[in-house]
Amino acid sequence: REIKGIVEKTGVRMKGPIPLPTKRLRVVTRKAPSGQGSHTFDKWEMRIHRRLIDIDADERTMRQLTRLRIPEDVYIQLNLSTR
Numbered sequence: 001r002e003i004k005g006i007v008e009k010t011g012v013r014m015k016g017p018i019p020l021p022t023k024r025l026r027v028v029t030r031k032a033p034s035g036q037g038s039h040t041f042d043k044w045e046m047r048i049h050r051r052l053i054d055i056d057a058d059e060r061t062m063r064q065l066t067r068l069r070i071p072e073d074v075y076i077q078l079n080l081s082t083r
Contacts, residue, residue: 002068003053010061016053023048 007014024047031040057065070076 003055003065006061006064006068007055007057010058010064012058012061013056014053015055017051018053020050020052023050 004014024045027044029042029044031042032038055061055065
């Protein structure tokens with residue numbers, strides 16, 4: 001929402017957010033620590049959701065976007081290109 005607000009304020013063109021495929025990481029472990037007893041397993045899953053946002057940003061927009069406060073568990077990757 002904050003990214004969209006900055007883009008609307010500065011008046012640049014934006015495409016997205018475009019959802020990319022969700023990556024599912026699975027770990028299956030035995031419940032019994034010694035390997036004895038019934039064969040029961042715990043299943044753990046971590047899902048990684050990715051979004052693509054394409055912005056035709058100028059210097060002012062980029063400065064405002066880099067000042068955003070991002071939570072620690074959110075990872076952002078910026079790719080700069082000239083057209």
